[in-house]
Amino acid sequence: MGTKMVYKHLATLYFVFVFDSSENELAMLDLVQVFVETLDRCFKNVCELDIVFNFNKLHTILDEMISGDRLEKQSSSTSFIPKSITERFTR
Template sequence: MIHFVLLISRQGKVRLTKWYTPYPQKQRSKVIKEISALVLTRGPKLCNFVDWQGYRVVYKRYASLYFCMCIDPADNELETLQIIHHYVEILDRYFGNVCELDLIFNFHKAYFILDEILIAGELQESNKKAVLRLVTTQDALVEAAKEEASSLSNIIAQATK
């Protein structure tokens, strides 16, 4: 089971967090600080698995971001690396060569994609095309709702004249 997902920039700024195990807010901040210090100080040629407080942190650096997942020690680290890569590939296809700014300005899309891939810390969808189809459908629904809201506000504005 994945306990949490962290996306951390090389400067140590958190870009995305998703918690599948409940942690109090104070402990979340402490965990983020510890994981950031642990991952950011490791050399590029070292293993992508780190033992941490009875768990295992699996991470992978893509461009300026570290994608980190905390798993149970008995879980498969290579499968977790595949899940990270799967997530990055879907982000790449959706944003067209995803970068840190895409995640900053479209964090809701990054969360939505992550929620389509993982549920309760377990892999839900491994088909990239299915996830992208769901995301584009969601985008179409949002655009339709915006257009409807815009037309309603125009009707209300004309009615109040």
């Protein structure tokens, strides 16, 4: 088994996800979209500086979205934005 990569270019940022070849590429693209929407809510329109200076927060957000190599909640991108994440980082 090999690895696959998907990327998405949004505004001035590129988001790249590398994953096992057994995973669905479209599901990973959806995960990228959900991740970016969550970052937008947490940082009020995410930019390069948010990523550089808040790298630990990005890891925490992604860790809450993926737990034990599985997505915590598989649903449309608009319904999956945990309040615990946004409340913690928007203060």
